[in-house]
Amino acid sequence: MKNSVNIGIIGLGGRGTGMMSVMAKMEDINILAxxxxxxxxxxxxxxILVDGGRPAPMGTVDYNEVLDMPGIDSVYIATDWECHVKIAIDxxxxxxxxxMEVxxxxxxxxxxxxxxxxEETGIWTMMMENCCYGEREMMVHNMVRExxxxxxxxxxxQYAHDLRDEVAYGEKxxxxxxxxxxxxxxENYPTHELGPIAKLLGINYGNRFVSMSTVCSKAAGMEDFVKQHKDLKPSLGSTKFNQTDIVKTFIKTEKGELIELTLDTCLPRFYSRGFTVRGTKGLYQEDG
Amino acid sequence: MKNSVNIGIIGLGGRGTGMMSVMAKMEDINILAxxxxxxxxxxxxxxILVDGGRPAPMGTVDYNEVLDMPGIDSVYIATDWECHVKIAIDxxxxxxxxxMEVxxxxxxxxxxxxxxxxEETGIWTMMMENCCYGEREMMVHNMVRExxxxxxxxxxxQYAHDLRDEVAYGEKxxxxxxxxxxxxxxENYPTHELGPIAKLLGINYGNRFVSMSTVCSKAAGMEDFVKQHKDLKPSLGSTKFNQTDIVKTFIKTEKGELIELTLDTCLPRFYSRGFTVRGTKGLYQEDG
Structure with a gap:
């Protein structure tokens, strides 16, 4: 068994660069590209890598060069949403x-x-749903098992995260x-909530999702935000945002549990995953 | 204009008796029956009334006797759910x-x-939705207006109220x-949540409900509660409860607001009306 893993990082926005810095602290990871x-x-x-005392990696704007590099064991994909799957499949x-990131x-x-x-290649891809490894989520998972x-x-x-700034300043x-x-x-970002819940309810381990429905509010948050920020008016002043502010999704499982997911990213609020688990003997609730 | 009102109270369970005691403290209310x-x-x-220094009211098991009593100005109805409307119409x-109570x-x-x-009689009936007059609800209503x-x-x-005891000991x-x-x-008890929200969104005052959907979990809470209480087993040990533990209802308004109602009465929990109002400038949230 190898003592270290050779990694290529594809996608170097906020998330990719941040995760690279985490990996750079791990002695058993070599960042080759x-x-x-x-x-x-x-x-x-x-x-960042060289300043931190790491060997200079190959730097490229073509991810195929990373995939073709000799000795690469795995790639970490943190590009824009639209090409996660294409790169993973390649x-x-x-x-x-x-x-592959969320x-x-x-x-x-x-x-x-x-x-x-x-099925064709026998090569896996892993969804990097980090909230499955959240401390609270793992604690509650254990409580449920016990x-x-x-x-x-x-x-x-919920993915309840005020992203008005990130969205509105997306050109910059x-x-x-x-x-x-x-x-x-x-519901453009369901896995932070659904990952830990699916694990906890044994989805695809004796239980499964059987039906789903989604409802949404109007879209008012982004347009109001643009109106309040004069520097955004030239480029976004007349923009209609299709993404509604609150999106609720309900999933029923074969064993009868009801799951509620909320996307809530266009209105002022505190960050919260609003994680709640209700049983006949007790209640875990993140907020409240 | 009269200086006092002559009231008949129909239904003397917990709620009716409690409300009677409140009215007995008001000098401008005469409880005639x-x-x-x-x-x-x-x-x-x-x-209770006589011990409290009030004149003895007429006492009866037939509500028609109250309606036929000379001088009655109004009746307060707090019977079982099934006959609220029949009595109000009579x-x-x-x-x-x-x-008429909730x-x-x-x-x-x-x-x-x-x-x-x-329309036939010109005589009104009023729904006694007390949560419309809750301090927090009225505060937020004013914030929204401002x-x-x-x-x-x-x-x-939400009507989030652990009623397992009240339900299971319903025979006693x-x-x-x-x-x-x-x-x-x-959703057997929606008005505590919906009353204040409808007021706040101007329902039937320039806005209206346009669509509704409801989803529910399994029913596990009551049967589990019965199992844990040996004295309930002789009468309820084999009872199937149809009422599910968590019932979620979504209502969309003409102006695009999304309303979420929760009925949550069969699982262990703290009491909460979970009142939340979200706008483009701020958030009010009862829990959290």
């Missing part, structure tokens, strides 16, 4: 297991493409959320 | 305005019957919730 479509981000990432086809797939077709690619909460009836979670920040919030309306 | 189908409750109510038809009507037909009776929260996008509320307590929780599955 860094990649982003923007050259200045690549240069910045190389500089990686699997070249025999390289991929670790949000994951855009369409059901993409989900099936991941399944079929795994029977502390009794028969589980209801779980809820080169952030993919901006175009998504203008063009789409959906 | 008290009524319940159980004679011991009637005797108890008469005794009262209106006799020219007596009625005040939950109100059982069916859409009953709602229309109330409307038609008002524009503090901006453009309102989302409101939620002569409580109507027991038969309802065995026979029905629905």
């Amino acid at each position: 860094v990649c982003d479509k923007y050259p200045d981000r690549v240069d910045n990432a190389v500089k 990686s699997m086809k070249k025999g390289i297991p991929a670790a 949000g994951g797939a855009y369409t059901l077709d993409e989900c099936w493409e991941l399944v079929h690619t795994y 029977g502390v909460l009794g028969n589980i009836v209801f779980c809820s979670g 920040n080169r952030h993919y959320r901006l175009r998504n919030y203008i063009a789409r309306n959906c | 008290v009524c319940d189908k159980y004679p011991d409750r009637v005797d108890n109510a008469v005794k 009262s209106m038809k006799k020219g007596i305005p009625a005040a 939950g109100g009507a059982y069916t859409l037909d009953e709602c229309w019957e109330l409307v038609h009776t008002y 524009g503090v929260l901006g453009n309102i996008v989302f409101c939620s509320g 307590n002569r409580h109507y919730r027991l038969r309802n929780y065995i026979a029905r599955n629905c």
